[in-house]
Amino acid sequence: MSKAELAVLERRLRPIYDSLDSHNYKKALTECDKVLKKHPATVAAKVLKALGLIRLDRLAEAMDILDVLDVKGARHDELTLQAFVHCYRDSNQHKRVIYLYERAIEVDPSEQNMTQLFMAYSREKMYKEQQKIAMRLFKDVGSTTYYYWSVMSLFLQAREDKELGKKMLLPLAEKMCKTQIEKTNYTEGSSAELELELLILDGQEKWKECAEFVDKPRAIGLPVAPHNLVEKGMEYYMKDGQYNLAYELAVGVVETMPDNWNLWRILVASTIRIIEKMAPSQNKEYQEGALLLVEKLSELIEKVQQKSEFKIRGPYLASFLTLKVFGESAAKVPGLEDLTPHFGDIVERMLVYVRNFYKKPICFTDLHMYFGELNEEQKQQFLKGLTSWMNDISSEEQVEGDESKVWAILLTERCRRALGDYEKKTSEDHRSLFQQFIAQIAAKGRSEHAQGVLCNFAISHLWDAYRKENDLEKFYEMILLLEFVATSNKTDPLCKLALVRAYSSLCITGRITALWKVLDIKSVQNDTLGYLTFPVYETSGRFNLAIINCSQLSIMYDQSEKEIQDSIAQAYRQGKFTAIPPMTAASLKLRLSVQKTAAEVMNRYLSSLFVLEDLDQTTVTLWGDDDPIGETRIDWSKLVDNRDFSVLPYTETPEYEKLLDDMKKRTFQELIDISELRSTMCRALGAVGRVTMDNMDPRLARVQLKMTVIEFKKHLEYCCKEYPSFLIPSKLAQSPAPQHLSQWVHSGGPQMVLEYLEAAVKLVEILDSGEHPDVELVGTRTEMAKKLIKLIEIQPKRNENEPLPPFWIVDPIIKSSRALQTIAAIQIVLQFIEKLVMKLVKNVPTTAPGFGKPKGKKEKKVAEEAVAKALEECKAVIFLEHIRSKHVELRYAGNFLHTHFRQMMAYEDKNVPEKVGEGLGKAQVVLQEMAPTIESRLQVSFLNAFEDMHTTIKSRF
């Protein structure tokens, strides 16, 4: 198509593009029809119509259009091809983009089409294929750019297959690169060749060559800052075992860059490596050599420390690092067991560090890294020294606006906690300290940063009490203090994050939404921090909000994936090859994100249960859009954890690290397991619907039904076993929002859904054999009612004459939400079962037995009565009536649930603790003043949860 023709076409399609861009998809369809009425042969308009249908979730109709047009031999213009790509991307059929362009280059092997094919291969990591197409591009177009694309493709193949890479692919890539550079030299103004050369050398672990390469004058052309290049060189020397050289290079620059951690790391590591390399023996020469090296390092640290400015922390920390590295090393040099004569006493050095840097918020973080080097005695010495120093600081006069003392207090208390001193104190001591911290937080003129850090530390012991003793009074005090700070402190994010964490276990969705907005969580942050709020809207029964939240997450993931792919394409075009591997890794990290999968599954699950009306559409959504097209299904074992748990800092003893690690592993697995449970339930439900669909292969649909129900059953059994009923959600301050998988699998709900799914499997067999089903197949109405009553037993159990505990309403909210999900899922299976019977049932009487064509009114009436009688006796009809009566039971259950809501809202038991801040003296006022506002906020949130669930009951059952 000529440029002029393309311009005409583009003008014609403009109204369609505009409608699509403004998300007005129905209008886009109308615009497509308008164009097609005038110009029926406009393929681009047809494809754009399919795109509109996809965006309206009408995938099946869209595929009918696309399958006819995207065929072998068809020649499409650029605009049509782009429209196809959008269709396939939006419907997650990325492989079809490849097939599209593979066919396109058969009829039109243009540079544009081949480039697009290369990028499509790149997205799917089909490096071998992309290498071939790059070579073809090079031969056809003659540009060296494409030649280097081919070399890069070899490099990427080598990363996938390390052995083949080392033996064959990388040497080949190296040779290809060299030959081309010899022929055409380095491209002016481009770093393409240099980047490739270094990547290939690095990939082959040719460290010596790498080091020499970055040392060459030409290396300045690499897209790396000069100092990064020098450090890269040192790293290569280290890897090559040239420790002396690395040491000398580092010594040469450390005086000018005394705070550069990399340099100190290299200096210490090279010293120890040199010692380790020397033959370990008792001989004097070895000992003297080692001693000399240690002295050299010690003198260097001392020299740099004296020369550099006071605020430079590097040399101070270098001595701690040396002690740590020497402690961990296998080389035990006689005479060097104690390094005190060379690097000073570690306790003394730490106290010097405290004195020099206590005003910096970082001081604790720095020291914390080396607390592991202290033995018990040294810990006590350090704490003693710290207390003595703190006393001196306390007696100093404080200038107005100077917060040095606050940072001193913070440092002291954080160290005490991290070294285990805090645990030894009594609860009265903790309370007294808490009181002092509240006073510091509320002090006039307190900076927002200090206030946030003070509050974060102050709540530590409250979290402890909540975690270890389930002390809900302290938990509430914590919320009040956090709210006190969060309300007035605009810049501190810590208190807001901690509040989100606390509220996620209480189903306080309204405040979570508000805090999330204030924190301005965007883009990739939703992946790394999403765990703080997911799945709180679902557990709170606020299904519409949950769906909106999950849809927004899905949009973010799609957009991010697109942006990364576009950036990879840009990097190829500009020859910025170094950037490609990390971008590819990031793309994979997002694709395999557990948060992404969990949100997508949740979206499918809740939309099917509570939003969609049309049964066919429900079937498609439940089944998911991956399988019918043939793309890979979710591989649960490959999901990755991108959650960032470092945002809420902690100061606990090293044992806490183990708890954190354990929590990370367990919550990751729980998120996978609950998502898989939802997914397998969706697939099994969808499989029932698929048996009723006309466009399905009947045999395949039946096999899939059996398989998916078994998969759901197996996974449910696994979850029941792995998540016993007594399991409670993790209560660490850093833990994610609770999933409550244990509650769900032991509620009886999923088991009820399974019963009906298994009944559906049997029903299909019965109907296929020409028989009619008995009502027993799905159990009696009474049996169902009994199970439903148990399911909706959500009221809290009350001990006689005792009020309910604080936050008693949270548990009923979660149970109600899960009960509603069960009711909705059963409703869908029953609807599918009805549809199955209507579609598959045979031998339903249409004429009365023994009658021919009725003659006369009397005979006609008799015949009609006979048919009615036969129908009444027909098992299938009776079965359908029974199913309908079950729908009534579900409706009753929904209404009863609502009655329970109303009853509970009338309870006089308070949802928050009666006592707040007892024994805190004046500090109690701070908490008490916050209490009424917070209590009413919580109450509103609970009420909203019930109101939302009531709306669901009214609209769905």
Added chain:
Amino acid sequence: MTTLRPFDVDDMFKFNNVNLDINTETYGFQFYLHYMINFPEYYQVAEHPNGQIMAYVMGKIEGRDTNWHGHVTALSVAADYRRLGLAAYMMEYLEKTSEARNAYFVDLFVRVSNTVAIELYKKLGYVVYRQILGYYTGERDEDAYDMRKSLSRDPEKKAMVPLSHPVHSRDVD
């Protein structure tokens, strides 16, 4: 004690402690990757020995003739790593990089309400060159100051002579 290293895409998965700052905007992938691909030497991350990101600076070199300059797109230091001189250190780094690229000056845009940052830049030798009306849009609409500092290629500091009137954001390149 800091490691100054080039930005890595993986940093986006762990830069929350920096980006949760109220004055630091979080963008989509394309924004960060554009700088990583095109201006890697202008995009540096300061890392603490414990692996946490302490701060980052991202910038670019652009313009023609006497307008050839380094531009600071973003400079952010995590709250816990402040008062260590990191901002100054990274600005100095960016200025040196621009010097090496023969730029005339370095400029940056800052919210007019961000007095702490404005004072810091002034201390580092920057002047308010002009006010840009309606530069920041979204949740917090606000004007920006365009602050500049001449490099050795502009000995007469012509780039730093302030404009007498504000300009609208639509008139800025």
